[in-house]
Amino acid sequence: MLKRRTFLLGALALAACSSSEPSGTIRIAGGEPGGFYNDFAALLSRLSPSPLTITPLQTGGSADNLKHLREGTADLGLTLSDSAHMETGLVALGRVYENYLQLVVLENSPYRTPADLIGERVSLGAAGSGASLQGERLALGVQEQHYPLRNAIDALQAGEIAALLWSGGVPTPELNKASGIRLLPLDTFLPRLRQDYGKVYERVDVRTGVYGSQADIPTIGTPNLLVCRPDLSDGYASAVVRLLVENAADLVPDQALGTQYLDVRSLIDTGRVPLHPGAAAEYRRLHG
Incomplete structure (x- = not known):
């Protein structure tokens, strides 16, 4: 090589x-x-x-x-x-x-960290997606659902799920069009992921202003x-x-x-x- x-x-x-x-x-x-x-x-x-x-x-x-x-x-x-x-x-x-792992909730929801989602219904990406594998590895302790992105956004805004996990570019157009959303930080999972699966995972930041955020949101990047x-x-x-x-x-x-x-x-x-x-x-x- x-x-x-x-x-x-x-x-x-x-x-x-x-x-x-x-x-x-x-x-x-x-x-x-x-x-x-x-x-x-x-x-x-x-x-x-x-x-x-x-x-x-x-x-x-x-x-x-x-x-x-x-x-x-x-x-x-x-x-x-x-x-x-x-x-x-x-x-x-x-x-x-590089794909950015994005854990999305409604802006007015009570969820501030991934731990707040334990036991809740969360879409961990469409079946067969990279987000689905990464959601499994995160072990969030949620009730797993698997919706394509557009369906997941609809379900989130209808209150049918508490959050959705998406792996993609920043900003993802479909998420950018959705009003009243924010991201939860995922960087705390990085040490365990790197220990268990190697350096394929790395920290990246979703910059201030993306999806209306007021600060950088640390998350996980994958090539x-x-x-x-x-x-x-x-x-x-x-x-x-x-x-x-x-x-x-x-x-x-x-x-x-x-x-x-x-x-x-x-x-x-x-x-x-x-x-x-x-x-x-x-x-x-x-x-x-």
């Missing part, structure tokens, strides 16, 4: 030397409507160079995307790195953005990976890497603006998931 310090911003200038794109269609397992994965997959599709076509699939999220890869119904998938670590025989095309099976052709892997590098500035969903960005220097930092050989070769070629 390439070392991060060897991959420089000069790759952008060298990208113009890339070879012609392969033809055909590859499918990317994205996410649910309103979520970061769905938006990012749509941008990849829109920017895919002819004659290559990237077709996005709406899914439940990380775990569901890995299932699509296993079953051969998708060629690429977006997944949280903690979900990827549970999978065998997986390779990466790059590390893209997102673009992954595939090892049998994806080198040509396709190389083409997707070029797409990521050449279009870094344009592959920024609205919910990532201001808090996250696609950093070409960190694309190769895929942790315990090895780079696809074709992707690694393309990064080396772009580096010169």
